[in-house]
Amino acid sequence: MKNSALGRRIIACPYYVWAAIFIIVPLIMMVYYSITNPVGEFTIDNFLSLGKYSKAFLLSITYAVISTIITFLIAYPLSYAMTKLKISSQRMILMMVIFPMWMNFLIRTYSWISILANTGIINNFLVSLGFEPLKLINTPGAIILGMVYDFLPYMVLPIYTAMSKIDTSLLEASDDLGCNGWQKLKKVIFPLTLPGVVSGITMVFVPSVSTFYISQKLGGNKTMLIGDAIEYLFNIGPDHYNVASTLSLVLMVLILISMAIMNRFTDETDEGVII
């Protein structure tokens, strides 16, 4: 017994080293930078200067909330419908959902530019039919579309997994006890898929709230989200690393708080669905 425990610890060793180098050290550095100035003296000025980024914070959160809600509204019915199909069709749809994830994130976003641009596919089509071209690119709608498109798989996978794990006899039992379709969804299916919903929301909300590339490419340079601000600050030079770190730290704390709130929903039911 002892030997195998020791063995396990030895096997886990690379993981601890990996975690130390790539998670713990950067975290410590981030905290260190956020409470010092460029010459290494302790300061809280970085935090005091965050006021001018409040709009970016607010915007990021708004966009993230909206795109999370939309991905949920797409993913939930989709997963539900999928479980009603033959297994082979379910696999097929799942493949189609996952497939875009194999493509590079930048390319996926770029392809939306060519679809939405003023002389892009949609507008060329409209013009050829004699309509006025629409302003699609560089709008908040385009940003949200990009986020929904990019992060949808992260919502579908955990919800679909939770949904397909529901024992059909539970659904029959709820029929048997008098539930119509809506009551069945509300009283049985939703509570049983809640852990999946929570994972999905977390997995979409976190990257959405910190995203930077999508907003630049699809939103033009008008909208600065918090991710863009951090990227910008890191790009203009070492003097701005400190404020950028502070922003990252605050964003991280925000995300942790929202995850903690989300997880409260599942505390009463059982363990979350982890993918």
Place this chain on the structure above:
Amino acid sequence: MRQNENIVSLKNISVAFDGETVLDDINLDIRNKEFITLLGPSGCGKTTTLRIIAGFVEPDKGDVLFDDNKINGVPAHKRQVNTIFQRYALFPHLNVYENVAFGLRVKKTPEKELDLKVREMLKLVNLTGLEKRKIDTLSGGQQQRVAIARAIANNPKVLLLDEPLAALDLKLRKDMQTELKKIQQQLGITFIFVTHDQEEALSMSDRVVVMDNGKIQQVGTPKDIYNEPKNAFVADFIGESNILDGVMIDDRLAEFSGKKFECLDSGFEKNEPVDVVVRPEDVDIVPLSKGMLEGVVTSITFLGVHYEIIVDIGGFKWMIQTTDEQFVGDKVGLYIEPDAIHIMKKSEYSGKYGDYSSYSEEIDHLSDVEEDEN
């Protein structure tokens, strides 16, 4: 409603899955307030029959009547029947109380009435005090009780039970048999019970429906089924039977094993070939001089209350239960009373059952245990 009126009727029901016939022209009238059991080997269509009544399967042919109204096409949630599922199907996200309250909440029962009903149900199944427990913290027997309480809290007219006791150990199963029977009498509702355990079926039911291969083989009281099996399948499936090839020479006179025997059956054609059933407990071992048949003991098993011995009579192996000790190789005489002989018409099952030549007590018991554990 009057007693004995039919509450559920199946008329000429046929079902096929993927071209495979699962139920073949089932006709069955179920009387109000009776305890009726569907009994048959695995895969014979018992669950499918229940699911047709519950509304989870639509028959390809035939009608389902409830209180004399046709209910084909009525969805499950609108039928006045409740089911106890083979694996309970309790809601894991709800506690015991909420599981039992589920059907009542769906019907928007006022809180006060609901609370009274749930507590009454929990008391009926001896679960008072466990209201707040999560389902996965309960033992198998307790989950079983929750499933019963959840189903009967809705005041169904008919309760469908699909092998509800199969997952319980022997002792618990016996207790639950008694309890279920008590609950059924107390509530005065119809129970349609499924099992492949013949002892369970005989001891609990008002009537038993023996099924095989998608067909009903016989319907009757446990006594009828045991004493007057309709064919070799029923005779063999219910209890132990020696089933012999015979000829009905005349009314009340049968010939088998090369001898003529007086019996009580009549109504067959003269010299009609028949199947003859003799139960192992109805054969007496007597001195050779007094025997109607004679044979050689080929194996003996001591079973506590009696011995089970195999006797070779002209190549056919009989099973006989006796309290007198015998020895392998002994020549013995057999005596059979006229009322111990039961004559059946020939059927597709003739010749397939009722010979103990390949019989081994151990193997039989092992396979019984395996079945029980499933």
